[in-house]
Amino acid sequence: MSVAKSARGVVELTRPVNAIVAGVLTVTGAFVAIGSDVSGSVGPVLIASLVTILATAAGNTTNDYFDIETDQINNPERPIPRGAVAPSTALGSSIVLFAAAGALALVLPLFATAIALLNIVLLVAYTEIFKGMPGVGNAVVAYLGGSTFLLGGAAVGDIAVPGVLFLLAALATFSREVIKDVEDMEGDEREEITTLPLVIGEKRSLTLSAGFLCLMVVVTPVPYLLGVLEIVYLVLMIPVNGVILYAGYLSFGDPKAGQSVLKYGSFLTAAAFIVGRATMIS
Template identity: 55%
Template sequence: MTAGETVRGGLELTRPVNSVAAGVLTFIGAFVAGGIGDAPLMVAAAVGATVFATAAGMAINDYFDREIDRINQPDRAIPRGAVSPRGALAFSVVLFALATALALLLPWLAIAIAVINLLALVAYTKLFKGLPGVGNAVVAYLGGSTFLFGAAAVGGNLETAFVLFLLAALSTLTREIIKDVEDVEGDREEGLNTLPIAIGERPALLVGTALLVVAVLASPVPFVLGDFGVAYLVVVVPANLVMLYAAYEGFEDPTASQEHLKYGMFLAALSFIVGRLALEVAVPIAVSL
């Protein structure tokens, strides 16, 4: 293997699109909490810690999954020989160290969230991935916690960030369950014990739908508390409708369902950005009047 192929393999281990996307979610959490302008260095540290931690988690999961990937994903970096298992492990340790160094610059609550997330990332493949529903819940928590992490990093409005966390985590959990229903035949052949295999496809979809309904019911809280105005509702209501339809669709077409649920999740995140932007504009206008 050439040096260029090794570098490319190392980059592949980090899943750069996913890692950067996680950093963007942390930024949104800080923005929604109202702390971007007051603590730009804290925001940068939080975003960097998220990107490095996510990349490290991806790399170490590939290290643990290397034997399975030789069969199911032979083109990945470790099975094809671009990166050695020891090299992947060392790379993940370096990335975790960078994430830790940046996280230690943040307030204590953000540090606490970072510690929990780092432990979950390391333990995911070995402890949680094979447990019905538990692996899904860990993935959902990690995705949603990026919003809380961003808010905690700037000491902003945690109430609003928590609703965003709840909406993101529960909708992600629903999507993970639907994806498992979509993959049930292949997972059964590989000996995996996912939630649909353990309790049945329809009961699993009912669980996912119930979780999503909880998220939808919680979504108006920022408006009720007065944190956001009508602009927030204008976007979050259609997002809720898209996600609820996607959950209903999952009983007939899991593939289309999880794709449509992803669009609804994007709209839901956008609604918080719109709500915050509207607030940023409204306050100066009110002061000038």
């Protein structure tokens, strides 16, 4: 195995695009928390964003390390199953990334440090402990997905508005994770990994996922009703909610397409928050 091939594989393991997006979402949390005042907190915001990127990259790498056997069935194109990266290299990379994220987290405000360190612990423990617990593993991933916004808010000392965004993101992420479990049922069943669809069935799991998406849609007007975002946010969320509900409907016939559409719906929700916050300060 060449060094260049292995290096490319290590980078691929981190899912760099996903990690960078997570970092951007942390910055988003800071912006919706304090608006233009975020320019006075560039240092903490950038550090919090980098912590998120490193921790997400480490978590993705760790997940692939522990999922070698199931990935040979569900995702054989990933770096370890296809032989681009040795398992020991993946493990070493994840340790370095987690250590860097933890060290940087210590310079953040106390609450932000606590969130970051909790996230690191959950990412380390996820595959070996939580992933095999039906529903619980999905909830852990949902928390982690939404916590990017919380970390950004905590870095600038205000989690009120990011807290609502956290809730919406957590609901969407839980639903998406359940849909992904439905998509991966064959491989999980062969490897005797207990997931929610294997316990309660495919149709009930997708119905539960759709229910969480409906709850998400119900919650979306809250920031406007509380007066923390302008009406443009509410207007933007009308088509976004349509995308979210369509994703839930689509998942019953095509789980892969459903969770893909839902991912875009989540990003559009964050964009609506940004616009709604920006118009308050214009």
